[in-house]
Amino acid sequence: xxxxxxxxxxxxxxxxxxxxxxxxxxxxxxxxxxxxxxxxxxxxxxxxxxxxxxxxxxxxxxxxxxxxxxxxxxxxxxxxxxxxxxxxxxxxxxxxxxxxxxxxxxxxxxxxxxxxxxxxxxxxxxxxxxxxxxxxxxxxxxxxxxxxxxxxxxxxxxxxxxxxxxxxxxxxxxxxxxxxxxxxxxxxxxxxxxxxxxxxxxxxxxxxxxxxxxxxxxxxxxxxxxxxxxxxxxxxxxxxxxxxxxxxxxxxxxxxxxxxxxxxxxxxxxxxxx
Amino acid sequence: xxxxxxxxxxxxxxxxxxxxxxxxxxxxxxxxxxxxxxxxxxxxxxxxxxxxxxxxxxxxxxxxxxxxxxxxxxxxxxxxxxxxxxxxxxxxxxxxxxxxxxxxxxxxxxxxxxxxxxxxxxxxxxxxxxxxxxxxxxxxxxxxxxxxxxxxxxxxxxxxxxxxxxxxxxxxxxxxxxxxxxxxxxxxxxxxxxxxxxxxxxxxxxxxxxxxxxxxxxxxxxxxxxxxxxxxxxxxxxxxxxxxxxxxxxxxxxxxxxxxxxxxxxxxxxxxxxxxxxxxxxxxxxxxxxxxxx
Numbered sequence: 001x002x003x004x005x006x007x008x009x010x011x012x013x014x015x016x017x018x019x020x021x022x023x024x025x026x027x028x029x030x031x032x033x034x035x036x037x038x039x040x041x042x043x044x045x046x047x048x049x050x051x052x053x054x055x056x057x058x059x060x061x062x063x064x065x066x067x068x069x070x071x072x073x074x075x076x077x078x079x080x081x082x083x084x085x086x087x088x089x090x091x092x093x094x095x096x097x098x099x100x101x102x103x104x105x106x107x108x109x110x111x112x113x114x115x116x117x118x119x120x121x122x123x124x125x126x127x128x129x130x131x132x133x134x135x136x137x138x139x140x141x142x143x144x145x146x147x148x149x150x151x152x153x154x155x156x157x158x159x160x161x162x163x164x165x166x167x168x169x170x171x172x173x174x175x176x177x178x179x180x181x182x183x184x185x186x187x188x189x190x191x192x193x194x195x196x197x198x199x200x201x202x203x204x205x206x207x208x209x210x211x212x213x214x215x216x217x218x219x220x221x222x223x224x225x226x227x228x229x230x231x232x233x234x235x236x237x238x239x240x241x242x243x244x245x246x247x248x249x250x251x252x253x254x255x256x257x258x259x260x261x262x263x264x265x266x267x268x269x270x271x272x273x274x
Numbered sequence: 275x276x277x278x279x280x281x282x283x284x285x286x287x288x289x290x291x292x293x294x295x296x297x298x299x300x301x302x303x304x305x306x307x308x309x310x311x312x313x314x315x316x317x318x319x320x321x322x323x324x325x326x327x328x329x330x331x332x333x334x335x336x337x338x339x340x341x342x343x344x345x346x347x348x349x350x351x352x353x354x355x356x357x358x359x360x361x362x363x364x365x366x367x368x369x370x371x372x373x374x375x376x377x378x379x380x381x382x383x384x385x386x387x388x389x390x391x392x393x394x395x396x397x398x399x400x401x402x403x404x405x406x407x408x409x410x411x412x413x414x415x416x417x418x419x420x421x422x423x424x425x426x427x428x429x430x431x432x433x434x435x436x437x438x439x440x441x442x443x444x445x446x447x448x449x450x451x452x453x454x455x456x457x458x459x460x461x462x463x464x465x466x467x468x469x470x471x472x473x474x475x476x477x478x479x480x481x482x483x484x485x486x487x488x489x490x491x492x493x494x495x496x497x498x499x500x501x502x503x504x505x506x507x508x509x510x511x512x513x514x515x516x517x518x519x520x521x522x523x524x525x526x527x528x529x530x531x532x533x534x535x536x537x538x539x540x541x542x543x544x545x546x547x548x549x550x551x552x553x554x555x556x557x558x559x560x561x562x563x564x565x566x567x568x
Contacts, residue, residue, distance in 0.1 A: 012376040015369065019386045019443070021411050022404050029409060041409055086290045093287030103567050105292065110563050112299050114556035116504045118528040118545045120302035122309070122538050127302070146298030149291050178283040207393030209507045210525075214533060225395045229511045237402070239409055246399045250392035257391040261384070264391075268448070269455040 030054065030243040037239065053244035060241075063231055065248050068224030072206055075137050075223060079144035079205040084198055087149045088190065091156025092182060096165070106157070112150040117210045125214055133215075140215050144205050152197045155270060159193040160186075196267030199260045203253040224249050303549070310542035327543040332519060332527055343430045343520035347527040348547070354438050354523065355502050361442050362498045363491060366449025370457055371483065373450070383454060387447035394444070398511035401440030402427055430520035433513050437521055441508060445501060449494045456490035457483070492558050499555040503548060524548045 028041035031049040039045075058066050094106050124143060125134070133139030163186075171181050187194075209225045216222060222230075231238070231245050257264050313319045327333055331346065338345035345353070369386065373379035389397065404410050405426040413423040426436040460483065468478045506525040509515055515522035515530070524544055532541030 008372065009376050012372055012379065012382055015372075016382040016385050019382075019389065022400050022443070023388065025409065025411060026400065026403055029403070037409060040414060042414065086294065089287045090291035093284050097284035097287070099284045103564070105288070106567065107560055107563060108300075109295070110560055111553065111556065112295060112303075114500055114552045114559070115299070115303065116525060116545070116548050116552055118504075118506075118525050119306055119549045120299060121306075121528070121545070122532055122542060123302035123305035124298065125532075127297075142294075143298055146294045149295055150299075153291060179286065182287070203391065207395070209393070209395045209510070210529075213529075225393050225507075228395050228399060232399075232511075237406075239403070239406070242399060243403070246396045246403075250396045253391050253393065254388065257387075258384075265451060265455075268451060 026243040026246055029239050030247055032240070034240060053240040054248070057231065057241055057244040057248060060227070060231065060245075062219065063222070063227035065224060065227060065245060067220060068222060068227045069248070069252075071137075071221060072224040075140055075144065075212075076202055076205040078141045079148070080198055080202040082141070082145040083148035083152055083201060084194060086145070087152035087197075088156050088187075088194060089182070090149070090153040091158075092160050092186060094153065094157040095160035096168075109150050109153050113154060117147070121210075121214050128215060135215070135217050135221060137216075137221075140212060143211055143215070144208065147211070148201050148205070152201060155197055155267070156190070156193060158270065159190065163189060192263065192266075193270075195260065196263040196270065199256055199264045200267045203256055203264075206253055306542045306545050306549075309539055310546045312539060314537070314539055323539050323543045324547075327540055327547075332522065332530075333524075333544070343434060344518060344522060347515075347519075347522040347524045347544075350434055350522060351503060351505070351524050351551075353434065354441075354505060355499060357435075357438050358442055358445070358502055359495065359498055362445055362449050363494060365442070365446045366453050366494060367484075367487070367491075369446070369450045370453035371479065374454070374457055383447075383450055386450050389444040390447040390451075392444075394507035395511050397441075397444045398508040400444070401437060401508060402512045404440060404443070405436045427512055427521075428517060430517050433517060433521040437508060437512060440512075441502075441505070444508075445498065449498065452490055452494050453487060456487045460486050496555060496559055500552055503551050503555065 025041050029037060030053045031051075032041065033048060033050060033052075036043075036046055036048065058064065090109075094102065094109075128134050128136075128139045128143075131139070133142075167185055167189075168181050171185055172178075176184070207225065208223075212223045212226050216226065228242075228245050228249060231242050310323055311318060311320060313323070331344075333346050333348050335344055335346040335349070338349070344350070373382055376382070389400075392400070405412050407413060407423050407425040410425075412426065413421075417423060426432045464482050464486075465478060468482055473481065504525055505523050506529070509521055509523050509526050510529075513521045515526050525548060528541050528544040528548065531537050531544060535541075
């Protein structure tokens with residue numbers, strides 16, 4: 001029995017090792033000069049760590065991540081807050097009111113959850129073009145907001161159906177109208193769920209590549225994810241530079257995940273399991 | 275629980291979302307479907323675009339089965355599903371069960387989940403890195419068995435498969451997390467009762483764990499299928515669909531038609547085909563919502 005237990009533990013940590021080795025590799029590749037990497041980053045015959053690669057990715061002449069980080073924040077913050085507000089209201093509406101076609105509308109929202117971004121790409125490009133919103137963050141923010149609505153609405157609606165309506169009924173008897181009730185009573189109760197949705201939506205907007213690819217074109221406006229492919233050469237990949245870029249771009253969502261792990265996982269599981 | 279009164283309030287809560295969805299999602303979907311039936315001059319051509327796309331070598335290339343990759347974007351997507359989906363489910367379920375009884379299991383879970391947390395464009399960089407000739411751990415590992423080191427993503431024979439196995443590495447965290455959450459919901463008495471009846475670990479696993487986790491498996495399979503069908507970033511950044519289309523996928527081909535070849539009608543066809551697949555996949559999801567709303 002004991003041997004089996006030890007074996008299982010060893011096996012589990014081997015799995016963990018498989019998953020973590022690429023991260024260690026990217027990290028080591030970033031920290032070490034090119035000539036130390038020829039025999040593999042796992043070879044430590046000589047070891048001269050340097051932060052030079054981080055600096056060159058951060059201040060890259062054509063695709064500086066410094067600028068990309070700012071640009072991505074300009075898009076991701078409103079691209080998180082706007083849909084969060086609108087979809088929390090919608091989720092509440094779906095959970096509390098009866099009206100004609102309610103079920104059809106809700107199913108429509110669920111179906112839009114499944115759509116690939118490619119399905120809307122051409123008309124969105126044409127629409128944004130006619131509104132003069134190509135290469136503008138406003139267009140991209142609006143699009144991210146709309147694209148985030150289905151899943152946040154779905155998620156919040158499922159959350160609201162678990163909240164008893166007694167407090168709302170009491171407030172109504174005291175003469176409060178539904179809008180006041182929503183902002184004064186419901187929103188505070190919903191904060192943990194909103195936190196989950198916030199962590200995930202921010203991560204997804206930050207990580208988005210395709211929507212930015214079809215809407216943002218000026219080199220200085222490119223978002224952080226758009227700058228990464230520009231950093232790999234055509235024939236010779238500068239792995240030190242690319243690894244540094246990868247770490248800088250992924251550190252933001254990973255920090256959010258590590259700091260808000262409980263909310264993050266709850267969002268992931270709750271959203272998937274109705 | 276729901277109230278009937280105050281439908282003006284219902285409008286207040288719902289209209290902003292519905293209007294935004296209508297403008298930025300529903301209308302574009304309809305418009306894409308619409309232009310898939312027209313040529314570039316705006317003349318209605320029926321299903322001609324569809325037959326053109328479905329017979330083009332970028333989408334389905336049956337001669338590839340005797341010659342080797344590429345087999346066409348649609349076939350590549352199907353291969354992706356055929357390899358990635360079973361691996362995701364098996365790995366997710368077995369790791370969730372394994373990690374439940376292991377010291378530090380939740381730390382290992384977090385580590386495996388890291389692949390899910392990073393932007394997929396970085397996921398692609400990681401895959402390239404893993405399969406790189408000099409720096410890749412895959413070569414270091416295979417080298418132990420005497421394999422010649424190479425950059426697996428740059429050869430037609432191995433490009434697609436490298437990306438698929440790399441994407442398993444990225445996505446497994448999702449199914450592990452979901453199955454772990456599912457395992458928490460199974461009452462302990464079930465296992466104790468099984469033990470009293472003399473059932474071994476394997477029998478407990480197949481007779482209790484798997485059947486009780488079936489709803490989770492449906493969710494995992496649905497979400498994983500949707501992810502596989504929508505694969506774009508990973509391919510774009512690693513191989514751009516190459517070499518010679520050997521790792522191309524539908525979502526990328528749509529982008530190439532639309533924004534490289536500027537052929538919106540053919541791109542719309544690819545988008546519609548892709549959408550039909552995703553709608554098919556989301557049937558269980560829609561069904562569960564419908565029953566829930568009754």
